[in-house]
Amino acid sequence: MSVRRKPRFKKSSVKTFSFFLIFSAIVWVLVQFSKTYTQLIEIPVNYINTPLDKSISDERPKHVDLQLQDNGFNIYYYKIFNPQLKVDLSKAKETDKELVYTLQNHLSEIEEQLKIDFENSRIIQEEIVVPFQFKKEKMLKVIPNIEVNYAVGYSADKAVKLTPDSVKVSGPEKIIDSLVSVPTQSIRLNKVNTNLDGNIGIDTSGYGQLSFYENSVKFTQEVEKFTEGSVEIAIEVENVPNNLNLAYFPKTVIVYYQVNLKQFENVSAADFRVICNYQDIKKGDDYMIAQIVEKPGFINSIRLNERRIQFVIKR
Known part of the structure; x- marks a missing residue:
């Protein structure tokens, strides 16, 4: 008894079939894309050179409508890469509260920007009207x-x-x-x-x-050369009650400062005043805080060698 065998496809036949299938698809796509179509495409608008004394409204047009009559390749180029139209507002006409950019007056610039031919295509709008407020x-x-x-x-x-x-x-x-x-x-x-x-x-x-x-x-x-100087200043204590016998130490402090080298000789101890205010003493403290209240205006980086001044009240 004979056994029937299933027919087998040769690998070479499958490859040939696949080649012609892919080739046919490519030819079909090329033919379709080579045809002329009419398509409406939104072109984003980018506004440049806005007058400095004006602020354009957020309600300004965001795009223009381009009716493009061209082959499928060019149409899909515009859809994929989405080129922008730069509108130079310095060339717009000013009305009461609007800047009016007439597209017909700038066709050559637009053609160069968008790489189109207006013989077969056109922009639907005749002008772009941009509301503004004076700044x-x-x-x-x-x-x-x-x-x-x-x-x-x-x-x-x-x-x-x-x-x-x-x-x-x-x-x-x-x-x-x-x-x-x-x-x-x-x-x-x-x-x-x-x-x-x-x-x-x-x-x-x-x-x-x-x-x-x-x-x-x-x-x-x-910027000038500066030097550091110092002077010894006697401490003054203010607002001490008349019936209070206050003793404090030290009686003097050293004031350190920076001064322009040219004015170093103009600084003297008489230009400074250091005080302690008895009324500023907190309860339980046994010291006062020394403060510089007078100094020459042309010195800087001023500091004291000692700010805490110890005191005792004699009975």
């Missing part, structure tokens, strides 16, 4: 965010100076009215032993709705 202008004080660490033996009599020390900004009234100052960018200068002279940017982060008429300012400072 309020204000001068804001610029605060230096500059940390200066001087080299040993150097310092400065005056703080870092900014030029200009205020800048004009414009923006929505509700934001402008809440501001009085704006900081510079943060920098740290170490081992400084020469005069400062440079430019620093204004820190505009967090102020996206404001327009700054200046983006940087100049900073300067005279």
Whole structure:
């Protein structure tokens, strides 16, 4: 008795069939994509060069509608890569409370941006109307965010100076009215032993709705050689009751200070006054706190060798 065998497909036949199937699919896709279609595509709008004295509304148009008549390849290019249209608002016409950008007046620019031919395509809108509000202008004080660490033996009599020390900004009234100052960018200068002279940017982060008429300012400072001096000053005790016999120690303290080398000879003990206030003593304490209440205005880094002044009440 003979046994019937199942027919077998040769591997070469399967490969040939698969090749022609894939080839046919590719040809079909190419044919379909080569045909001309008409498609409506939303093109996102990016607004540039907004006038500094105006703030455009959040209700501004976000896109324009492009009716594109082209082959499938180009249409899917626009859908996948989604090119943007840059609208230069400095070229728009201003009406009462709107900026009107007439698209027909800028067709060559649009063609170059979007890489299209308006012979077979068109933008549905004739113009883009952008509502705006006039910005309020204000001068804001610029605060230096500059940390200066001087080299040993150097310092400065005056703080870092900014030029200009205020800048004009414009923006929505509700934001402008809440501001009085704006900081510079943060920098740290170490081992400084020469005069400062440079430019620093204004820190505009967090102020996206404001327009700054200046983006940087100049900073300067005279840095000079300083030296340390010291004087011995007698302590004065104030507000001691008349019937109280108060004895305290020490009777004098040493005041240490830094001074410009050029003014060192101008400092004397008579320029200082150190006091203790009896009324500031807390119950149970046996000491007073010494404070410097008078000193020359041109010295800095001032300190005392002793602040706690011991006292006893004699009976």
